[in-house]
Amino acid sequence: MNFLRVTITxxxxxxxxxxxxxxxxxxxxxxxxxxxxxTIAQSAGGIDAEALEQIRREYGLDQPFxxxxxxxxxxxxxxxxxxxxxxxxxxxxxxxxxxxxxLLLVIxxxxxxxxxxxxxxxxxxxxxxGIFSHFVTLASLVGYSAPVFWTGLLMLVxxxxxxxxxxxxxxxxxxxxxxxxxxxxxDVARHLVLPMVTLASIFVALxxxxxxxxxxxxxxxxxxxxxxxxxxKSNQVVYxxxxxxxxxxxxxxxxLQLSAIVSGAVLVETVFSxxxxxxLAFQSIIARDTPTILGILxxxxxxxxxxxxxxxxxxxxxxxxxxxxx
Amino acid sequence: MTEPLLKVQNLRVExxxxxxxxxxxxxxxxxxxxxxxxxxxxESGCGKSMTALAIMGLLPEGIGRITAGSIMFDGQxxxxxxxxxxxxxxxNDISMIFQEPMxxxxxxxxxxxQIVEVLLAHQSISRADAWAEAATLLDAVRxxxxxxxxxxxxxxLSGGQRQRVMIAIALACKPKVLIADxxxxxxxVTVQAQIFDLLRDLRQETGTSIILITHDMGxxxxxxxxxIVMYAGRIAEIGAVDDIIxxxxxxxxxxxxxxxxxxLAHVTDEKQPLTEVPGIVPSLREFGKDQCLFASRCQHRTxxxxxxxxxxxxxxxxxxxxxxxxxxx
Amino acid sequence: MxxxxxxxxxxxxxxxxxxxxxxxxxxxxxxxxxxxxxxQAALVALxxxxxxxxxxxxxxxxxxxxxxxxxxxxxxxxxxxxDFILGTDYLGRDLLAMIISxxxxxxxxxxxxxxxxxxxxxxxxxxxxxxxxxxxxxxxxFTEFFxxxxxxxFSMVIVALFGASLPxxxxxxxxxxxxxxxxxxxxxxxxxxxxxxxxASRASGARDFKLIFGVILPNALPPIIVQxxxxxxxxxxxxxxxxxxxxxxxNVVSWGQIIGSNRTYFLDAxxxxxxxxxxxxxxxxxxxxxxxxxxxxxNPKLRSR
Numbered sequence: 001m002n003f004l005r006v007t008i009t010x011x012x013x014x015x016x017x018x019x020x021x022x023x024x025x026x027x028x029x030x031x032x033x034x035x036x037x038x039t040i041a042q043s044a045g046g047i048d049a050e051a052l053e054q055i056r057r058e059y060g061l062d063q064p065f066x067x068x069x070x071x072x073x074x075x076x077x078x079x080x081x082x083x084x085x086x087x088x089x090x091x092x093x094x095x096x097x098x099x100x101x102x103l104l105l106v107i108x109x110x111x112x113x114x115x116x117x118x119x120x121x122x123x124x125x126x127x128x129x130g131i132f133s134h135f136v137t138l139a140s141l142v143g144y145s146a147p148v149f150w151t152g153l154l155m156l157v158x159x160x161x162x163x164x165x166x167x168x169x170x171x172x173x174x175x176x177x178x179x180x181x182x183x184x185x186x187d188v189a190r191h192l193v194l195p196m197v198t199l200a201s202i203f204v205a206l207x208x209x210x211x212x213x214x215x216x217x218x219x220x221x222x223x224x225x226x227x228x229x230x231x232x233k234s235n236q237v238v239y240x241x242x243x244x245x246x247x248x249x250x251x252x253x254x255x256l257q258l259s260a261i262v263s264g265a266v267l268v269e270t271v272f273s274x275x276x277x278x279x280l281a282f283q284s285i286i287a288r289d290t291p292t293i294l295g296i297l298x299x300x301x302x303x304x305x306x307x308x309x310x311x312x313x314x315x316x317x318x319x320x321x322x323x324x325x326x
Numbered sequence: 327m328t329e330p331l332l333k334v335q336n337l338r339v340e341x342x343x344x345x346x347x348x349x350x351x352x353x354x355x356x357x358x359x360x361x362x363x364x365x366x367x368x369e370s371g372c373g374k375s376m377t378a379l380a381i382m383g384l385l386p387e388g389i390g391r392i393t394a395g396s397i398m399f400d401g402q403x404x405x406x407x408x409x410x411x412x413x414x415x416x417x418n419d420i421s422m423i424f425q426e427p428m429x430x431x432x433x434x435x436x437x438x439x440q441i442v443e444v445l446l447a448h449q450s451i452s453r454a455d456a457w458a459e460a461a462t463l464l465d466a467v468r469x470x471x472x473x474x475x476x477x478x479x480x481x482x483l484s485g486g487q488r489q490r491v492m493i494a495i496a497l498a499c500k501p502k503v504l505i506a507d508x509x510x511x512x513x514x515v516t517v518q519a520q521i522f523d524l525l526r527d528l529r530q531e532t533g534t535s536i537i538l539i540t541h542d543m544g545x546x547x548x549x550x551x552x553x554i555v556m557y558a559g560r561i562a563e564i565g566a567v568d569d570i571i572x573x574x575x576x577x578x579x580x581x582x583x584x585x586x587x588x589x590l591a592h593v594t595d596e597k598q599p600l601t602e603v604p605g606i607v608p609s610l611r612e613f614g615k616d617q618c619l620f621a622s623r624c625q626h627r628t629x630x631x632x633x634x635x636x637x638x639x640x641x642x643x644x645x646x647x648x649x650x651x652x653x654x655x
Numbered sequence: 656m657x658x659x660x661x662x663x664x665x666x667x668x669x670x671x672x673x674x675x676x677x678x679x680x681x682x683x684x685x686x687x688x689x690x691x692x693x694x695q696a697a698l699v700a701l702x703x704x705x706x707x708x709x710x711x712x713x714x715x716x717x718x719x720x721x722x723x724x725x726x727x728x729x730x731x732x733x734x735x736x737x738d739f740i741l742g743t744d745y746l747g748r749d750l751l752a753m754i755i756s757x758x759x760x761x762x763x764x765x766x767x768x769x770x771x772x773x774x775x776x777x778x779x780x781x782x783x784x785x786x787x788x789x790x791x792x793x794x795x796x797f798t799e800f801f802x803x804x805x806x807x808x809f810s811m812v813i814v815a816l817f818g819a820s821l822p823x824x825x826x827x828x829x830x831x832x833x834x835x836x837x838x839x840x841x842x843x844x845x846x847x848x849x850x851x852x853x854x855a856s857r858a859s860g861a862r863d864f865k866l867i868f869g870v871i872l873p874n875a876l877p878p879i880i881v882q883x884x885x886x887x888x889x890x891x892x893x894x895x896x897x898x899x900x901x902x903x904x905x906n907v908v909s910w911g912q913i914i915g916s917n918r919t920y921f922l923d924a925x926x927x928x929x930x931x932x933x934x935x936x937x938x939x940x941x942x943x944x945x946x947x948x949x950x951x952x953x954n955p956k957l958r959s960r
Contacts, residue, residue, distance in 0.1 A: 263807030
């Protein structure tokens with residue numbers, strides 16, 4: 001099976017990327033001023049030099065770089081990302097607590113941005129000089145130019161303060177106690193709307209712009225002319241023949257934007273106090289909690305890598321040429 | 327003579343560019359009879375393809391439009407039909423194959439799907455029957471192991487095979503007219519001959535009229551009964567293929583013919599020197615001027631050619647040429 | 656009607672050449688500028704951008720008020736006191752003074768970080784596109800690795816670990832933003848290295864260095880220039896994001912930092928976050944429009960339409 005072989009190759013490559021992230025992580029930790037022993041010493045309120053050496057030996061900090069690196073990678077493979085002295089919890093636990101909220105936000109925003117972006121792009125490409133097309137061009141410029149945290153704050157002013165439609169912060173209403181699943185779902189959804197729309201706004205701009213350009217190009221292609229010459233209905237020409245081709249570059253771009261979306265999520269989470277990895281990163285940076293920061297960097301890279309695999313798979317399903325040798 | 331299948335009269339198509347509008351087709355009239363093969367000849371950019379697209383109702387949206395004239399097909403005035411009525415004629419009664427087989431098939435669908443959908447669009451036929459029919463069609467255009475190849479994607483086929491698939495799609499609904507726009511230009515010489523053979527055979531089997539657009543005089547001599555030489559959006563010369571190749575009346579036709587040695591060798595026995603037509607096709611800005619547009623490249627030009635558009639000069643029966651000096655050359 | 660010389664003899668052969676005005680060859684920069692000028696939005700954006708840059712250079716000394724000094728009651732809304740047209744922030748500092756002062760930092764970091772990322776991106780893209788083979792393979796894998804790292808988080812980590820000085824912030828932004836430039840440069844190099852004039856230079860004995868920087872790079876510049884212009888915009892956005900999170904040099908004011916420090920109170924005094932945001936928004940919008948204009952002006956494929 002060709003499809004299977006390609007998939008396995010890609011996954012092996014993804015695993016290699018992950019190891020590279022780990023090496024980078026460890027190098028950064030190594031280069032940064034101060035080590036775990038210093039942190040422990042600080043949280044203990046000052047220790048003498050001999051005790052410090054003791055701790056260094058215990059944690060293997062006196063070993064050569066390579067040995068320490070090997071140990072680090074080995075521990076990470078057992079899901080041990082170290083211990084947060086600030087939160088007094090293992091970093092893995094901390095992150096796994098926060099990961100679902102971030103995933104929910106990132107996936108919801110990505111789906112929203114792709115849907116709206118492609119729909120805008122297709123509609124405006126069908127009439128490239130129409131009013132709607134100009135509106136899309138303008139809106140995408142605006143969406144791209146506004147800093148996402150500012151958009152978020154404006155959203156809050158508009159839709160929480162002036163029009164009190166949505167909650168100001170958080171992911172769920174703590175006053176709801178004995179609700180059933182349905183009530184909780186609605187509650188989370190209400191909290192999700194503003195952060196999701198805010199995060200999506202940047203990417204709607206990018207996707208609609210590219211879909212429009214890609215669609216205009218495809219609509220002028222020879223095979224769309226063939227489809228018209230066959231006497232197919234206009235909707236069939238646009239949605240069956242043109243869109244399936246025009247969407248490939250948009251999916252590729254969406255894959256490339258994954259790391260930007262995760263980055264944007266950090267800012268959006270901070271604005272809306274969304275209890276995800278972003279707020280955790282923000283708090284642990286203020287607290288100088290290095291193991292947690294690096295753990296988040298690792299996990300968010302993991303999210304991007306997995307996302308890339310999914311993108312790759314979708315791309316191969318849409319376009320039979322991708323991944324098969326000519 | 328019976329009523330022609332397709333009758334184009336005084337057709338004018340204007341193209342809007344950044345530098346204003348230009349008539350890319352200027353006062354073109356011709357007839358196509360049932361079962362006939364009519365060829366359009368001329369250099370690129372002289373309006374051959376535009377004529378075809380105008381008949382198909384596929385002029386580039388917002389850029390090109392028919393501003394005058396009539397296209398009568400099978401008793402219907404195509405220029406006045408609604409988009410929906412035109413759609414039902416396209417691919418059904420009139421179909422078209424294009425110059426670029428490499429890019430004319432949709433890369434993300436199997437060729438089977440692309441043949442089947444034209445059948446489903448115009449005939450009340452079940453999906454299963456359509457697939458069976460598609461295999462028959464692919465067999466008819468001489469693609470081996472037709473049934474298996476239906477599941478192939480275009481990128482798995484060679485250029486010649488793709489053009490065969492295009493022909494299968496075009497002939498799927500047994501059209502009355504097939505327009506072939508430079509069907510072999512992008513293909514290897516050996517494949518070109520095969521495609522022409524195929525078209526000729528299919529025409530004999532189905533009785534479809536063919537409009538062949540080409541700049542290959544050799545192909546015209548072999549394939550067509552009548553031909554039209556176009557230059558800068560206008561008809562330069564029209565008539566029976568044998569007449570025109572035997573005694574070309576328009577200096578441009580002469581130039582085109584003398585580019586191809588074997589055409590002359592076939593028809594006449596005297597050997598003429600092989601030449602080329604000097605210069606290039608005028609730019610769109612020149613189109614529509616009240617003068618002979620070929621004048622800038624013509625060695626016989628006179629002052630008259632630069633100040634007035636030539637009128638048609640008829641020669642015994644069907645042949646006529648738009649040149650002030652057609653009678654004397 | 657006899658005074659018309661052309662109508663005297665209709666059948667006389669015409670042998671002289673028809674007059675064809677020959678267009679003069681112009682400098683490509685002038686041609687690009689002509690193209691750019693046609694795009695009115697880009698032209699207006701360029702003018703606004705120049706005004707913003709002038710304001711950033713001479714504004715602080717011209718306006719004369721210290722952005723750190725507490726001068727009036729906190730949260731004075733805009734328009735209430737004519738001395739403080741844009742009002743004051745949560746510490747009673749003049750918001751206009753802060754925005755003018757912030758322009759300088761935002762623009763300097765934007766330019767410097769864009770320079771860093773373009774420098775890295777062009778170097779890596781050029782080497783990959785020129786040498787191909789295993790060099791290209793290795794460099795492109797390296798690029799993909801950087802695409803996987805969430806950009807903002809990675810710069811947050813760098814700034815958090817190594818300190819929030821302006822050079823470190825510039826580096827942290829530059830090191831995460833070069834991948835797009837590298838991909839574009841590589842694609843251009845792969846295309847141009849096969850062209851005849853490159854082969855000709857190579858045949859005449861030019862060394863690799865000369866071929867890369869003297870022959871191919873100048874011809875690869877148009878898309879790189881457009882991308883660089885856009886890089887400045889995204890670097891400014893990036894810096895705003897970092898300083899919004901508090902990862903900035905505490906001794907200087909920047910636009911994002913004004914918003915970040917005031918955001919706790921934004922439900923009561925939304926102008927303290929709205930106004931500096933407008934400054935960022937307008938600047939980025941202008942850069943995007945100028946980038947679009949440059950794209951139209953420098954892209955020969957579009958020009959021939």
